[in-house]
Amino acid sequence: MGQENGNAPPHARDKRGEFPKGHPPIFKHSIDPLQADDWLRAIERQLVIAQCDDKEKILYASRQLQGAALDLWDSFCFSHTEANPITWAKFCSAFRTHHVPAGLMKLKEFLALKQGSMTVAEYRDKFIQLSWYAPNEVDEDGKRQELFMEGLNDGLQYQLLSHTFANFQ
Incomplete structure (x- = not known):
């Protein structure tokens, strides 16, 4: 039936389209740790703008990894199971641990x-x-x-x- 009270259903945002609109940077590897940290902060800004949830943040951010960074991510994923899921906080921590010295x-x-x-x-x-x-x-x-x-x-x-x-x- 129609919407008798005149309220339209909430419009779902297409985050798959929203995230790339911000032209998120690609990360392969950097000898400058500040560039790695800048990449992560730029990705986080785009994910916030796209209003991504935790799972989407990991999926979209990991899509921006290439080369050695992607190999490291694949290795990181291999060590996690359904009982030990990867959260966005774990993603950020693992990324910074490897690419940005404390x-x-x-x-x-x-x-x-x-x-x-x-x-x-x-x-x-x-x-x-x-x-x-x-x-x-x-x-x-x-x-x-x-x-x-x-x-x-x-x-x-x-x-x-x-x-x-x-x-x-």
């Missing part, structure tokens, strides 16, 4: 660190903790101070601009 992710986290809602002491402690992953970025006291200041909230940063500090401590 130290590099910590370096990125350090370079993007901002005080935000942390107290200055919490921010300082996090800054010091993550600075171990960026020895070249903080190998001089002046560089360390500058990076620390850049991450402070704007108001506090502004207040400290006119001060000179003998050292980071």
